[in-house]
Amino acid sequence: MYLDEFEYYAPKTADETFELAGRLGSQAKVLAGGTDLILNMKQSLLKPQCLIDINGVKEFQGLIYEAGKGAVIGAATKISELEHSAVLRDKYFALHQAARELGSTQVRAMATIGGNICNASPAAETSSPLVALGTKVVINSAAGERELPLEDFIIGNRKTALEQGELLVKFLLPEPAPQTASCYTNIGLRNAMEIDAVNMAVNLTLEADNRTVKVLRLVMGSVAPRPLVSVEVPALLVGQALNSNLIEKAAAAAAGEAQPISDIRATAEYRREAVFVLSRRVLQEAFNAAQEV
Amino acid sequence: MEGKKFSQVGRSVTRIDGPAKVKGEAIYTDDMVMARMAHGKIKRSTYAHAFIKNIDYSKALALPGVLAVITGEDAPNKWGIVPQTANEVTLAVDKVRFHGEGVAAVAAIDEETAEEALDLIEVEYEPLPVLLDPFESMKRAGEILIHENEPDNVLHQGEQLFGDPDQAFAGCKYVLEKKFYTSYVNHAFLEPHSSLAHYDPQNGQLQLWSSNQVPHYLHRQLSIVMDMPMNKIRVILPAVGGGFGGKGEASSSDFCAALLSRKTGRPVRVTYDRNEVFVTNKGRHPCHMKMKIGLDQNGYIQAVDFDNTLDGGAYAGWGMVVMFYTTSMIHLPYKVPNARARVRRVYTNKPTCGAMRGLGGVQPRYAMECLLDELAEMMGVSAYELKMKNAVESGYRSVSNLHVPHTEYKKCLQTVVENSGYLEKHGKQPFGKGIGLAGGYYISGTAYTLYLSYKPHTTVLIRVDTEGGVTVHCAAADIGQGCNTVMAQMAAEVLGVNYEDVHVVSGDTELGTFDLGSFASRVTYASGVAIKEAARQINDKLFEVAAGMLSCRAEQLEVRDRRFYSVFEPKKNIEWEKVVDVYTNTVGTLTGIGHFSPPRLKGIDLTRGERVQGANIGHSPTFGFSAQAIEVDVDVETGKVRVTKVTEAGDCGQAVNPMSVEGQVEGSIMFTLGQALYEEMHLDKDGRMMNACLHHYKVPTVMELPEMDTTIVDSYDPTAPFGVKESGEGPVQPTIPAIANAVYDAIGVRFTELPITPEKVLKALKEKQGK
Structure with a gap:
C-alpha cells in the first residue's frame, strides 16, 4: 500500500525533461496522471527509483486543431479535456466517445492520453480509436525526434516501442477526409468505471456516391495483446456499396480475426461473440454517420 | 388502538447526522488521532x-520504530457472535483456514513502518488440501477436516418438519421443484473496518472506538478475548460509514488494536485496506438450494419442501443463525400449511460468510418467488393473482408459530401492480423487454438474544433538566441508517417538544444504556417501545408540576408544541421550559427509563404442538413487507440486462421519517440489484481472492441506477410503538426474483443461478435457439 521511496523530479521544460529521462534511464518512470502508475507502485508491481512529473511541462499539454492539417494532442493532455473538446466531438468522434467512457469523472480529471497509451493495456479505451483514426505518435529524447504510426508504437501487452530515455510527447491526427465518420463502442459488465471486455473503433470514408466504402479502418481492443487492426473487414468492404448483408459478413470476419483470451471479465467465447455484435453495430453506425457528413 | 395523529413522527426532518457528513466534518474512527498513537x-x-x-518475527521486532508484535498465542480465547459455535481467534493458532487469515500483527510508530515490518515476519507453512466447494468439503471430510472437532466439515445441520408435507404434495395439482444458487457477495460498505484502542495501564481500563454496528456484542467479545471484565471496557462508535451486517460482529482489527495497545501501553489504531475488508468478508452465504412448492387445484399453497446447503x-460467525433464518423465511409472506426444511452449513477454506442485509431471506426468497412465477404460468393465471391469493393477512400465525400482528402485504402487491402497469405489460412486450413481480418481507427485530439471557x-x-433540555441515552448504533434521528423524533413526539430539542447519546456502552445493536431491523421498534415508556414517566412528573402551576388536574393536561395545555380550557397553558425549570429547582434533574423485551413465541409445529429445532429463529414482534415490479431491457445480442424501472410499494408501518424510508428502500434495491446482475467474489483454485478491490468487484454505479417509483403504503401496526415496522431489509428481498422474473418475461429463460451475467444470458439464448 505504501510507496517505496523514490526521487521526484518536476521539470518545467521539454528539454529539461529529455535531459532527465536520458540521464536517469530505466531507473525513472514518467508521472503524468498517475492513475495507472501510482496504482502499480502501491501494489509493488513497479518500483521506480525516480519519477519525472511532466505535469508542469506546458509543451506536452493541450489540443490544437488546424483545419486542413489535423489535430495535435499533447501527451499530458487530460482525458477530461478531450472529453469536453468540441472539435474532437466534431472531427474525431470515436476518440470523443472513448474519452467519455474512460474510468470515472475523477479518473478522467487526472488521467492523460499519453498515459493511457504508454501503459499499453490491451483494454485501453483510447488506443482503438486513435489507431483507427490513423494517428501517429511523436517520440522525443535528448537525441532527437522520431515518428511512428501508433499501431507500431504499441508492440504488445504493456509493451511499447519507447527506448530508454525516450518520451511520447504528442499525437498527430490527420485531417479527416470528406465524408468520413468514426465511431467507438465497448462492452463491459457495467456502464461506467469498467474495464472493457471488448472495445472497438471504426473510421470510415465514403465515395462521392455516399454508399461505397472508400477507406475503412476497424480496430479492436481487449481481444489481442495489442490493438488489433482488422485486415479482413476492409478487404471485404472497400470498394463495395455498404448494406446490412455485407456488414454482417464483415462482422463475422472481425470475430474470426479476434484473438481473445478468457479472464475474470469474460470468456474468450463471449468476447468473440461480442466482437461480432459490436462490429456490426459500429459499422452500421459509422456508415449512417458518414452518409450524413 | 392509539391514534395516528403525530407532530414529530411522520415528518421528513433533516437527519441529525446529515450536515456534518455532507460537509465532511463527521469524525470516523480512522480520522481520530491520539497522543503517542501507534499504528x-x-x-x-x-x-x-x-x-x-x-x-519468526525477530527481524520485525528489530526494525526501528516497531513497538510490538503479536501472534495467535497472545490471545487464544475463541470468540464468535453465536456463543455456542464460537470458533474464531484473533490471529490464527496452529492453522490457517482461509487465504488472508491474520497470522501476526505489528504495532509501529507509523503505518509505513508497520507495513515494512510485516514483510520481515517469516511464516513457515505446511500446506493442506484446499476445500472450496461445500459438497467436496463434505465428501472429503474423512480425509481432511477444516476444524478438528467438526467431524463432517459441517458446522450444523438441521431438519424442520411442520405438518405433513408428503401427504400434502400427494394431493397437489401443481408441483414444481427446482435448484437455485446464489452467489458469494460482500457488503461493500464505504468505510473499511477501523479500530482505535486505548488501554490505560494505570487503571486497567480499555477504551475502543470502532466502526461497528453491535457495540454490545463487541463489548462482550472483547471481554472474552482480552480476559477482562466488561465493566473495565468501554466501546464507542464514532461516525460509521455503513455496515449492512458486515460490522454485525467483532473484527480482528478490534482485538489486534486492543491487544497491541495493552502490550505497548499506547493507543493503537488498526484500519483495514479494502482488500482486507474483502478477504475477511462475512458477507452473504452462497446457497445451493432445492425448493419444491405444491398448489392445490385452486392455486393455494399446500406444502413447501426446502433443502439448502450453505457455503x-x-x-462459524453468524452461520447457524443464518442457516435457520433461511428455513424460517419459507413460512411468510404466504400461507404455507405444511413445510419441511433440511439444511446444513458447511465449512470451506474461504473467507467466512456472515450477516448481510436481509440475512437468510434473500436466498430462499429468490427461489420461492421464481417458483411461484412459474407455477402461475403453469396454472394460466397471473403471478399477481397467485400471490394475492396466498398472501398472509393481519393476525396470521404460520404453522411454525410465527405471528404476524399486522400486514399490508396485499396492499403492497396491489399498489405495485397498479403503479407499474404490470398486468398490461407482462407477456405483452416485444422480445427483450420484460417485467417481473416479486414480494417479500423481513423481521422487525428478534425475539431472542444470541446468548441465553x-x-x-x-x-x-431520558434525562431532562434546565441545562441540557432533553437527552436520550441509548447505546444503539447509528451506522448511517438514521436511528439517532428517528429516536429524537419519537422522544419529541411523546414529550411534546421539537425533535431539534432532543439530544441523542448513542453508540457508547458507558454513556448509553443497554442496546443489542443495529441488526435484524430492530432499533426503531425496540427503542420506540423504550422511549415511549421513558418519556411517559417524564410526562407524568412534569404534568403534576404543570397542573399545580395551572391550577388544574394532571390528567386534564396534554403537552404539545412545547406547552402544557388543559384539554378543557386550552387558554390555561404554560411553556414546557417553565415547568422543567420549576421541577429542576425543586427536585433536580428528571429522568425516565424504559425497556423493551420482545414477545417470545416458541418455535413449534402447531399441528403437533411439538418443539422444532431452530424454529425460535425468525420470530419477531412484527414484520415489514415489500413488493416490487421490475422492468428490464435485455440486449439479446450481447446478453446485457439493463434494469430500466423499479416500482416498489412497502409496508413499513408508520414511517417515522419518510425521507429516511425512501433512502432505505432505494438503497435496498440498488444493493440487491448488484447481487442480481454484477457482484461476485472470485477465488482462484488456491483460494486466493482475485477481485478483492472495488475496481474488479462490480458494485453497480450511478449509471446502472434505474428509474424508481417507491410508495410507502398507508399502514399502522397497532401493536407497535407509533405503529412502526422495519424498512431497511424487507425491500432487499424482492429485487433478485423480480429481476429474474422480468428476464424470463423478456426472453423466456429462467435463470436459477446468480449473477445473471451477459455471458450466461447469451449462452442461454443460444441454447434456446438451438432447440
Missing part, C-alpha cells in the same frame, strides 16, 4: 489451508 497492521496468510509450522467459509433488549434513559 497496527496485520500479517495475512498466503495459504487457504495450512498448518503454521513456525512464525459458510472458514469459521432474559434481559430487556433495549433500555432508554
